[in-house]
Amino acid sequence: MELSGGQIVVQCLKDEGVEYLFGYPGGAVLHLYDAIFHQEDVKHILVRHEQAATHAADGYARATGKPGVVLVTSGPGATNAVTGIATAYMDSIPMIVISGQVPTAVIGSDAFQEVDMVGITRPCVKHNFLVKDVKDIAATMKKAFYVATTGRPGPVVIDIPKDITDPNIKVPYHYPRDISMRSYSPASKGHLGQIKKAVELILNAKRPVIYSGGGVVLGEASAELTQMTQILDYPITNTLMGLGAYPATNKQFIGMLGMHGTYEANLAMHESDVILAVGVRFDDRVTGKLAEFCPNAKIIHIDIDPASISKTVKVDVPIVGEVKQVLEQMMHLIQEHPSKPDTDALANWWAQINHWRTTQCLEFDRNSDIIKPQAVVEQLYAITKGDAYITSDVGQHQMYAAQFYHFDKPRRWINSGGLGTMGFGLPAAIGVKLAHPDMEVACITGEASIQMCIQELATAAQYNTPIKIINLNNRYMGMVRQWQELNYESRYSQSYMETIPDFVKLAEAYGHVGIRVEKPEEVQPALEKAFAMKDRTVFIDFLTDRTENVYPMIEAGKGHQEMTLRVAPGTPIERELA
């Protein structure tokens, strides 16, 4: 079969089983768009900004485990995609980004809409390619999918000059079935000797904690993690990226850890003698002050990426491998092992943890006559029976979502953790809804974040992806305001916008339903009404308490043991807004 470069790209996508291509056309990719026009297998989703193409593809990838695929033109199309590429990179999300490039003959001449996409994206991709020959397209596409989806996943950029997709130049097409690369071979099984050492530590622990994260979601190892945790009866905490990897409603779950994690999770880490870290990367939001991190614990770390191990925290037993396989190996050894966990020690440990739990660190004022953002998330959880896909933006609302929507399944919680990209939530929700049209999808956002990709309301209308937008509108960049309150004597420099649009009218302008909710007693009926409209995108604008802050909190430079619990009344922000 002889095909042009443009046709080859599309055919490769079909052969990879790609359902959706998120993109935006332009000069350098017109040949490609013409090839797309002639087929229906790969459905193109036209976004309103290239950043949203990457976030939507990212949401699709997080919700399915399959790579998200993006197509953008050269120059501004390519640079607009960079934020989304970096977002995917930081959270290890598999993504393929095809960018147009100026014709080979003029590369390097500052041609119209030329940017060095390979150079610009180099620090925020797993790998990138510049295709210089139409005959190389198929093998490059195969390599790109292979690299993006194996090992520690990540985005891969393929930059294709316009002449390479010329419809008049045809070459035989063959999509390689397998690929092997001598320079790339991710580990799978863990080292048995290391796993044995780990099992000894685990079974002899007096105050164990399992600290698991995004790697368990990415590695599809929730079932193994859950089974092993329950066999051991050990407490487990998740990172922001790991939420759902272990059922949050199970009694062994002690909540998220880190900056806005629970008191019990952070204190358990601090007092622990053995930590089993599974698919986590000891991020600074998790560890707090490094010098005080888990002072008494031996640490076991399972990770597919050797560079994640001992990067910030030196570990005692490193295990490089696929989390699923390593947990299977580990579980097998635990079950065969003559000794069992020390039940007396464990009972004491649980008593201690349950004591910490009595602080009820997430409690908030339930009698307030202003809507509390936490209450909205609680209601959302109740109405969706905890079974919705939740995307979020970045800020306080993201933390409330993490704290109050109890994820029992992996891939349900879709947020930008590593880069913390405002604007992620709405396009990501569109990607998720396309992946799971029969599931409820809600985007928990804030009035500042939502405005960063608000134009995607048009995309949601065009492709009829009914999602529910839960806008926790506190008329502040709440997270910024909270830090200014704590560290800058409440000088709210630029964390407030004087002109916030009428979101109800805005939603209506895009053809959606808008609802404004101003009183606590209206929250539940509004949510019920919104979710009853199965086939509509509904924007619900909740006017929430402007003064509410996220607690508990580990303030900058502090350790796990120094958590700040709820803010005392009479603070400057309270006075100011009284």
Add this chain to the structure above:
Amino acid sequence: MRHIISILIENEAGALSRVAGLFSARGYNIESLTVAPTEDATLSRMTLVTRGNEDIIEQITKQLNKLIDIVKLIDLAEAAHVERELMLVKVKTNDTTREEVKRLSDIFRGKIIDVTNGSYVIEMTGTSEKLDAFVQALDESSIIETARSGPTSMSRGEDGLHL
């Protein structure tokens, strides 16, 4: 501590910039970097000299290994190794200094590869310290220019860095 890292990397456009970019993005220092194709035209060999404590060097080698184009690497500080650097030095000469410079170059086993009325170009190989010592021994004001390759290196014995 000083480490010499030898790298086999796919001989592809942009491979060098991936390595250099990694060092600048992560704030590691590069003392020197040499690169040239090997006997297998699909592979290049790089020799990179860097400094750092054990933890930093461990991260550097792990991060390098993560680069998709890198096929193999070895930290030569972990093994007995030989290293050589090439230097060209151009020095001013006149009737009174010519003999002296020649003698000094001979002591260091240098070769004079270009001669004019007023200058020599001296070629010298050796460890970086030896080249430093030669430069020190020269009268500073006589040096017109120096060009150094940075060290290149391999392990002693039968084992080697190959596919």
